[in-house]
Amino acid sequence: xKAVAFRRFEPREHKTWQTLFNRQSELRxxxxxxxxxxxxxxxxxxxxxxxxxxxxxxxxxxxxxxxxVPVEGLEEGESFYSMLAEKKFPVGNFIRDEKDLSxxxxxxxxxxxxxxxxxxxxxxxxxxxxxxxKRTRKYLKDAKILREFERFFWFTAExxxxxxxxxxxxxxxxxxxxxxxxxxxxxxxxxxIPFTIEAVRQHEFRIDVFQEDLFLIENEQQLYSCLNDFxxxxxx
Numbered sequence: 445x446k447a448v449a450f451r452r453f454e455p456r457e458h459k460t461w462q463t464l465f466n467r468q469s470e471l472r473x474x475x476x477x478x479x480x481x482x483x484x485x486x487x488x489x490x491x492x493x494x495x496x497x498x499x500x501x502x503x504x505x506x507x508x509x510x511x512x513v514p515v516e517g518l519e520e521g522e523s524f525y526s527m528l529a530e531k532k533f534p535v536g537n538f539i540r541d542e543k544d545l546s547x548x549x550x551x552x553x554x555x556x557x558x559x560x561x562x563x564x565x566x567x568x569x570x571x572x573x574x575x576x577x578k579r580t581r582k583y584l585k586d587a588k589i590l591r592e593f594e595r596f597f598w599f600t601a602e603x604x605x606x607x608x609x610x611x612x613x614x615x616x617x618x619x620x621x622x623x624x625x626x627x628x629x630x631x632x633x634x635x636x637i638p639f640t641i642e643a644v645r646q647h648e649f650r651i652d653v654f655q656e657d658l659f660l661i662e663n664e665q666q667l668y669s670c671l672n673d674f675x676x677x678x679x680x
Contacts, residue, residue, distance in 0.1 A: 450497040450514040451537050453553075458493030460542045464554050465491040467545070467623045475626045476614045477606055479569065483562025494553055497535065504561060508570035512561050518550045522584045525593075528577025531570070533560055546624050559621025563601075572668045573601065579675055589678055592645045596674060599644050599659045605629065605636065606661040612636070615661060625654060634658045639666065641674050 453461075469491070473481055484490070486507060487500045501511040512535040519527065519534040527534060535556040540548035548555060564570045576597065583589040602618035612630065619625040628634065637643060639659040647657065661667050 448514050448516050448537055450535075453494045453539065456542065457539045460539050460545070461494045461554060462491050463542070464540075464545060464623075465558065468558075468621075468626070471626065475630060476620050477608065478613075479566045480562050480614075480620055483565040484558075486565045487562060489558060489562065494539065495557060497557070500557065500561065504564060507565045508567055510561075510564040510570050510574075512557060521590065522581070525577045525580040525584065528573050529581055530577075531574055533564060535561075546622070555617070555621045559617035560601075563617060568664065568668055572671075575671060579671060583678065595647055595649060596644050598649050599647065600639075600661065600667055603629075603649075603655050603658060604639075604661055604667075605658050607663060612660060628654050629658060636660050638662075641670055645674070645677070 487495070487503050489495050489500065497512055497514060504510050504512070508531075510531045510533065513527065513532045514537040515534040516537055524534065533556065534551070536548075536550060536552040538552055539554055540552050564573070576593075580590070580593045580597075583593065598618075600616065602616045604615040605612050605619075606615040607613075614620050614626060614629055619629045634655060635657045637647075637657060637659050639661045644659055647659075649655065649657075
């Protein structure tokens with residue numbers, strides 16, 4: 445983990461945050477699972493500008509014991525899953541260029557702080573991700589198994605959809621933090637596949653395009669209760 449001090453953002457960078465936040469605001473409640481908006485409110489993440497990470501962490505620790513940790517670059521493999529196991533989530537210490545709001549070369553502060561941290565205010569979600577990190581750490585030296593765990597996280601916490609009484613909603617932070625991905629994910633363009641452990645385990649993904657295939661989770665409990673079954677293939 446390449447942790448650093450959370451930097452002071454410039455006025456133009458706060459303006460970029462404001463633009464990104466406001467672009468998401470109009471349809472947020474109609475697109476994203478309700479726990480996300482609750483999390484934004486609980487952490488006081490709003491359109492004022494890049495939040496103070498210490499203030500956000502103070503609220504988040506009180507709720508679930510998690511915290512955001514500023515990092516330089518992309519956290520992968522052993523570093524990322526070890527952070528999850530220790531109730532930490534990496535927060536990119538930069539914000540995307542104002543000239544291209546739809547692109548960021550690595551996860552930035554908007555993707556991480558706006559997109560991911562609100563979900564970790566929910567106790568069941570936070571506990572699930574902690575347990576996922578602990579289990580993944582056992583297989584860090586096995587590239588094949590690790591890739592299957594990565595696919596699982598990608599198609600759920602990053603790019604999952606979920607059924608709600610109001611219809612399908614966005615469950616993944618990778619979608620929630622992207623204006624374009626939100627619209628695309630809920631359109632008729634992607635192929636929506638019922639969530640099963642085996643399907644997710646074998647389904648490859650790319651990080652440089654809109655996701656053409658998305659998995660639809662029946663409910664939160666289906667996801668939170670499946671880790672034992674997911675891991676059985678490696679322990680039998």
